[in-house]
Amino acid sequence: MATLHSAPRFSAIEGLKDTLATALSAHLVEAGEEHGELSFTVERDSIEDVLRTLRDDFDYQQLMEIAGVDYPARAERFEVVYMLLSLTKNNRIMVKLAASEDTPVPTVTTLWPNANWLEREVFDMYGVLFAGHPDLRRILTDYGFEGHPFRKDFPLTGYTELRYSEDLKRVVYEPVELAQDLRQFDFMSPWEGANYVLPGDEKAATPPVDEPKTTESPKQTGAGKKTDAKAAEKVSKGAPAEDDSGKADAPPPEPTEDRPSRKPRKGKTTDTKAATQPKAKKAPTKKKPAAKKPAAKRATPKKKDADE
Template structure:
């Protein structure tokens, strides 16, 4: 008897054919890796084909693989990972696409396929520096407009560069170099003698 996940795997292979770079069935989930050149058409086919019919994009996130596997990763550094949902077929699929260039990671935008991609792609741009070609409003969404860098990149400094605070004398927000004072916290443990005994 064929399981639901095996049926999905058969359907995805039939719809995408040789455009699949890698297909992984692990931990009860199906993950497909595709080329950035085929990405838009693959996503359209996954949405429009009746055997897959993934009508919803439920998540899209950026990933920096530079330190993956304790630095043993040898593939492309940046990827966008999309999670698709088919309400009609009651199944989910993960699609991963790697940016071809690590210095300037560019991936086609899904905004014209699923409107939900808008803010997800802005978040991946803001936090990882992944550019989405075709996105008509690609700007920061979580960090400040003057923020320098992309804080979820593995090479971003842990303490950042600048901090902002409100200055009551100047009556405005000011930027200053990061001031982090190292300190050691020793937790206090307070126990009552009869703790947990009734």
């Protein structure tokens, strides 16, 4: 029995490149396959017609991403990449085009509304212009930002920095001032040591290791007969503790307290819970209120006879 899955099957790439290349031949510059995915480079001014054909005729329904790439050495330094997804075929393709700072790319917001933010991001990060875009302005950087951060020639520190000024009570934009210069690192082995003098090393006066210090005579060390005789003298000579009175040491004094001895404990007193822990006090139990006795019935006087 065949098992049916809800997920669509992967469409075979074999033959798909030729099919799409034939359909896009009027606008195609180059077709290739990399990492199991098809990529097509097309003319810049034909991008809207190309994507409409792929959407309507080949079921690439979704525009997943628009990315930018910077190649500063090229005449047209930027490359705009459109990534399409076919839900029915479970297949992805990439469509590329080349652009420069002065050559705008036709917008594809007429085909997919989500291209609005995607094109704004490429404009913000790379500076690529999109002709016909309804609201082409920055989307990630701050107001008044200079330059485009994803360009290869954009400095790592940027051009301006902002801080809050206590005097002006607002955010201030200023040119970038580095707090310290970029350090120069060397990759020498720490066991070999650096080939330059580190700050502070010039103050350390190290004695020559090859000339060990020796003592030629006892005078240099302070030793000798006179020193030995002086060291043999007792420092505590003449102290009261040194005088011997000839009497025996006095016995220790008798205890002054008269305390009755404790009664021995019953049972073992080592490693027992009763010997090491006090007895827990029982919580006082509440007395139940006494049940009320039923009230005695009062005796009702008998009615007098009618004769009385």
